Amino acid sequence: MDKVNDNIETVSKWVDILTEFAITYGFQILGAIVFLLFGLWVANWIGNRLINVMLGRNIDVTLSQFIGSAIKLILVALLIIITLGNFGVSIAPLIALAGAVTFGATLALQGPISNFGAGVAIILTRPFVVGNVITVRGVSGVVDKITLGMTFLTGEDGEQIAVPNKEIVGQVIVNSMEMRIVESNFCIAIDEDALRVIDLIEAAIKKVTEGESPHPPQVGIQDFTYGGVVIGVRAWVPGLQYFEDRYDINRAVYTTLKENGIALMQIGNSSLALPKLNDGNGPSTPPPVL
Incomplete structure (x- = not known):
C-alpha cells in the first residue's frame, strides 16, 4: 500500500512539474514552433522566387538553382539562431562545436568534400551548361544535371552517366555544345x-x-x-x-x-614511276611498273 502511495506521489510530482513547465514555457514553445515554420516557408518562398527571377533573365539554370539553394540555407541558419536565442540558448558554444565537427568531418570526408568544391567551381566558372554535349575522362554525353557532388550525363543509348566533379575539374573538357x-x-x-x-x-x-x-x-x-x-x-x-x-x-x-x-x-591498281635506266651502252630503257 505504501509503495502504491509513493508511486502516486511521484506521478503527482511529475504532473505538477510538467504542468508548471507547460504554463511557463508552453506559449513560448508554441510561438517558437510557429515562428520556425513560418520562417521556413518564407525562406523557401524567397529562394524559389529568386530562382524564377534569374531564370526569367536567362541566367543559367544550374547557377540559378545554386544561388537559390544557398540563400535558403543562409536564411534557415539565421532562423535557427534566432529561435534558439529566444529560449536563452547561448550561440557561442554551438558555433565552436560546429567548427570542431566541421574540421573532423573535413578530414574524414575529403573525397566528397573535394567533389563539392569542384562542383562549386564548375557552377561558377561554367565550362559547360545543361544541354551541352561534353567529353571528359573518355566518356561523353549530354549534360542533364549538375549538382555539387556529381555531373550527370545522358549517353546516346539513354544511359545515365554520373561523373564525380573532382574528376572533371583540371581535366581536358571537349564541349561540343549541342552538336x-x-x-x-x-x-x-x-x-x-x-x-x-x-x-x-x-x-x-x-x-x-x-x-x-x-x-x-x-x-x-x-x-x-x-x-x-x-x-x-x-x-x-x-x-x-x-x-x-x-x-x-x-x-x-x-x-x-x-x-x-x-x-x-x-591499292593494287596504283603505280609508281621510277627513273629511266641507262647502262651506258645505248638509249635509256623504260623502268618496270611496280
Missing part, C-alpha cells in the same frame, strides 16, 4: 571527276542531316595520294544521335558512289 561533328574520308580513282563527286556526296549528306543541323555539311578535296584523290567529309549532327547519323551518312555516301558508278581507288 558533334562526323568526320570521314575516302579515296576515289585519279581519273574520276572529283568536283562531280563532291556535289553528289554533299547533296546526299544534306538529305540525311536536313532539319537537324543549322550548319551545312562540308565536302571537299582533303588530300592527294598516288593514283587517287582523297575526299573529306564533315557534317554536324545532334550529340544524342551521333552514331545513328554517322552510320546513315556513311550509308548515303556508299549508296551514292555505287549508284553513280564512281570507283574507289584500289
